[in-house]
Amino acid sequence: MKFSLPKSRFADSLQSVLQVVPTKSTLPILTNVLIEALESKLKISATDLDISITVTVDCKVTKKGAAALPARILFEIIRELPEAEITIESTNSRVEIRIPNGSYKIATVTSEEFPKLPAVNTKKQIKVSSDDLVRMIQKTTFACSMDETRPALNGVLWQTKGDKMQMVATDGHRLARMAVENTKLKGVSEDIIIPPKVLNLIPKFIDVEQKEVGIIFGENNIIFNLKGTILTSRLIEGPYPNFEQVIPASGDKKVSVPRDDLNRAVRRVSILSNTLTHQVKFAIKKSSLTLSTSNADVGGEGKESIQCDLEGEPIELGYNASYISEILSRFDSPEVVFEFSSPVAAGVIYSPDIPKEDFLCLVMPLRLAE
Amino acid sequence: MNHFDITQAQPKVWSILSRSFSNKRTASTYLFHGREGLGQWPLAISFAALLNCLKPVKAEETGLIFPCGKCRPCRSIYALNFEGLHFALPISSHKNSDEMIDLTNELLEQKRQEPFKLFLSAQAVTIPIAMAREIKRTLTRKAPKGIRRVVLFYRMEKMKASSADALLKLIEEPPGDTVIILTADRPEALLPTIQSRAQKIRFDRVPEAVAAGYLMSNCGVKENRARLVVRICEGNVGQALEMVSSDEEDDGSSRAVGQLLFRSLFTEPKPEVVALITELIKDRDRGAAESLLGLWQSLIRDCAYYADTGDGDDLVNIDFAEELKRLARFFEKSRLAAAMTDNIKKALADLQVNVHIHISLVALVLKLRSHMPAAEQDRKIAGCERY
Numbered sequence: 001m002k003f004s005l006p007k008s009r010f011a012d013s014l015q016s017v018l019q020v021v022p023t024k025s026t027l028p029i030l031t032n033v034l035i036e037a038l039e040s041k042l043k044i045s046a047t048d049l050d051i052s053i054t055v056t057v058d059c060k061v062t063k064k065g066a067a068a069l070p071a072r073i074l075f076e077i078i079r080e081l082p083e084a085e086i087t088i089e090s091t092n093s094r095v096e097i098r099i100p101n102g103s104y105k106i107a108t109v110t111s112e113e114f115p116k117l118p119a120v121n122t123k124k125q126i127k128v129s130s131d132d133l134v135r136m137i138q139k140t141t142f143a144c145s146m147d148e149t150r151p152a153l154n155g156v157l158w159q160t161k162g163d164k165m166q167m168v169a170t171d172g173h174r175l176a177r178m179a180v181e182n183t184k185l186k187g188v189s190e191d192i193i194i195p196p197k198v199l200n201l202i203p204k205f206i207d208v209e210q211k212e213v214g215i216i217f218g219e220n221n222i223i224f225n226l227k228g229t230i231l232t233s234r235l236i237e238g239p240y241p242n243f244e245q246v247i248p249a250s251g252d253k254k255v256s257v258p259r260d261d262l263n264r265a266v267r268r269v270s271i272l273s274n275t276l277t278h279q280v281k282f283a284i285k286k287s288s289l290t291l292s293t294s295n296a297d298v299g300g301e302g303k304e305s306i307q308c309d310l311e312g313e314p315i316e317l318g319y320n321a322s323y324i325s326e327i328l329s330r331f332d333s334p335e336v337v338f339e340f341s342s343p344v345a346a347g348v349i350y351s352p353d354i355p356k357e358d359f360l361c362l363v364m365p366l367r368l369a370e
Numbered sequence: 371m372n373h374f375d376i377t378q379a380q381p382k383v384w385s386i387l388s389r390s391f392s393n394k395r396t397a398s399t400y401l402f403h404g405r406e407g408l409g410q411w412p413l414a415i416s417f418a419a420l421l422n423c424l425k426p427v428k429a430e431e432t433g434l435i436f437p438c439g440k441c442r443p444c445r446s447i448y449a450l451n452f453e454g455l456h457f458a459l460p461i462s463s464h465k466n467s468d469e470m471i472d473l474t475n476e477l478l479e480q481k482r483q484e485p486f487k488l489f490l491s492a493q494a495v496t497i498p499i500a501m502a503r504e505i506k507r508t509l510t511r512k513a514p515k516g517i518r519r520v521v522l523f524y525r526m527e528k529m530k531a532s533s534a535d536a537l538l539k540l541i542e543e544p545p546g547d548t549v550i551i552l553t554a555d556r557p558e559a560l561l562p563t564i565q566s567r568a569q570k571i572r573f574d575r576v577p578e579a580v581a582a583g584y585l586m587s588n589c590g591v592k593e594n595r596a597r598l599v600v601r602i603c604e605g606n607v608g609q610a611l612e613m614v615s616s617d618e619e620d621d622g623s624s625r626a627v628g629q630l631l632f633r634s635l636f637t638e639p640k641p642e643v644v645a646l647i648t649e650l651i652k653d654r655d656r657g658a659a660e661s662l663l664g665l666w667q668s669l670i671r672d673c674a675y676y677a678d679t680g681d682g683d684d685l686v687n688i689d690f691a692e693e694l695k696r697l698a699r700f701f702e703k704s705r706l707a708a709a710m711t712d713n714i715k716k717a718l719a720d721l722q723v724n725v726h727i728h729i730s731l732v733a734l735v736l737k738l739r740s741h742m743p744a745a746e747q748d749r750k751i752a753g754c755e756r757y
Contacts, residue, residue: 115514148507220512220514
């Protein structure tokens with residue numbers, strides 16, 4: 001294997017794939033990157049077994065070949081090199097990195113030992129709007145569960161329903177669901193559960209010019225083709241719980257509040273809330289919403305009122321302030337609507353500008369002390 | 371010994387595993403039980419290789435199937451570097467996950483060098499719950515296509531019961547394309563709920579020729595010595611390797627000291643025996659004291675066996691055979707062997723609870739001597755002095 005390319009191009013590519021290289025692993029091969037010199041292209045791949053990233057860049061290939069190199073050592077060497085054309089050549093079990101005024105040699109592992117990455121068959125690729133994809137990711141992944149006892153909830157459910165595709169995430173206390181129109185996915189795939197880690201990587205690889213993302217649904221994995229970068233992730237074993245049944249059809253009380261005002265007030269009041277429950281009381285009257293909390297540990301109390309517009313009877317309920325704040329930050333509209341029926345039933349939050357079916361968050365209340 | 375031969379260490383076990391594989395009736399969870407060092411690790415690795423081998427090889431004579439050892443999955447599995455092979459190993463206490471990975475990697479490196487090597491640690495070891503949780507998390511992901519995942523919980527008895535409880539569901543019903551292998555010295559050491567969920571496979575002693583052949587080819591030990599060590603270790607290759615390496619360290623002198631002390635029990639007056647113990651056994655070396663008592667148990671067994679059968683071919687300690695035949699006379703009529711063995715067992719148990727080593731050994735010597743009537747002792751000691 002022998003190839004040449006500018007230092008910065010090589011360093012940028014390595015930095016991209018390093019995101020999945022574990023610093024330590026009981027599987028030593030995972031701390032390596034796979035370098036493949038193809039016809040005028042260089043493919044750099046890394047994997048942590050859950051996610052793999054392959055970056056393809058143009059380069060001058062003199063001799064085709066492949067080798068696995070220690071990822072962090074390679075990156076640290078390349079990063080520190082001055083900007084110049086660098087040449088990399090493999091000989092036996094080592095590679096030599098040649099720069100105009102010197103060279104570095106590092107040991108390699110045979111490319112065969114590197115875990116086999118799924119083949120990318122672009123013919124099976126379905127194009128999805130990158131804007132829609134990124135929006136769905138940003139508005140849902142935050143609600144994924146961290147609880148390992150219910151593995152399906154550790155991922156985001158991606159399903160196609162009629163002419164719409166939707167992503168859903170929940171941890172049992174809150175839920176986020178976003179749907180967009182996409183007829184291309186109709187009937188293509190069954191429901192799949194994707195680890196949020198890979199979804200959160202996608203926005204980092206999408207640039208402004210990229211309008212569409214290619215997606216390949218595999219039996220055990222999903223592949224995202226992001227113009228020069230291939231992201232692959234293993235799927236989480238299902239089934240996903242029936243989330244639809246916990247979303248209330250409608251509530252008899254609706255309150256519209258200015259989103260920013262509420263978010264800031266919640267964050268301020270929650271400073272004095274219980275450090276475990278983060279409970280904040282919402283006392284909602286016809287035109288005012290009063291947030292209050294007290295904390296016996298620090299002997300503090302907090303109270304703030306903001307304007308609101310309530311349809312229905314006044315109500316008092318408790319919420320985890322962190323959940324409310326996180327949910328509010330996912331909305332773009334100046335106002336949000338809370339809809340609920342009782343202080344002990346799930347309430348939904350949505351924007352008056354977008355239909356509930358397209359974007360909705362659900363949050364379970366906390367029982368208020370008598 | 372190559373990968374093919376390693377399965378010969380436990381022919382019955384391999385036969386069960388190979389047939390279950392060829393009949394497509396592989397169990398989802400196995401429990402390999404038997405003393406550590408009988409080949410649980412290499413067999414588990416070979417079975418993982420078989421499950422993932424691209425070109426399994428069928429032996430004409432036996433019809434058994436073996437991994438080819440050449441394809442990419444086989445090579446990666448034998449190098450313990452395969453994406454579908456996961457380990458939960460007993461390690462000493464650690465501060466964080468990085469340290470946990472370092473300790474695990476140290477053990478894996480030892481096993482890469484020597485698959486039969488025993489996991490010995492001066493500190494208490496446990497299988498950390500964090501390690502088990504990480505495996506559990508990994509298994510929630512769908513397996514890559516064409517890979518049978520294998521999870522090896524090595525020395526499962528070292529996992530705390532509360533941690534093991536958290537794995538019940540996983541062990542009972544592993545995800546598709548996943549085989550879980552548990553190993554334990556004794557199945558009873560595991561929770562009944564775990565035992566009942568696994569197919570138990572017992573590991574017997576490794577055939578003498580196979581074990582001796584392994585020592586000869588891997589440690590450069592000569593045949594007579596290899597056979598002796600294998601007999602002493604009752605066909606346990608892991609223990610035999612330990613013995614060979616400790617013999618290399620002390621040049622076999624501890625064994626010679628053990629034999630000398632054993633002989634002196636019968637041939638020297640009490641004060642001299644006690645003086646010898648004081649002189650030859652270091653007070654703080656618990657390992658040396660345990661080895662000495664282990665050797666004595668084996669020598670007593672040989673004496674009793676020879677006294678009963680007069681057959682010198684099946685003696686374990688063949689390097690001490692002539693002396694043993696002479697000492698066998700002490701074991702002819704009495705129940706000396708049973709009484710001595712009981713006392714040694716008690717002394718070994720005492721050593722585990724931090725008794726004063728020297729006092730414990732002296733007390734043992736006095737007890738052992740007490741089993742022989744004084745007059746008989748004097749007469750036989752006098753008789754022994756003649757040879």
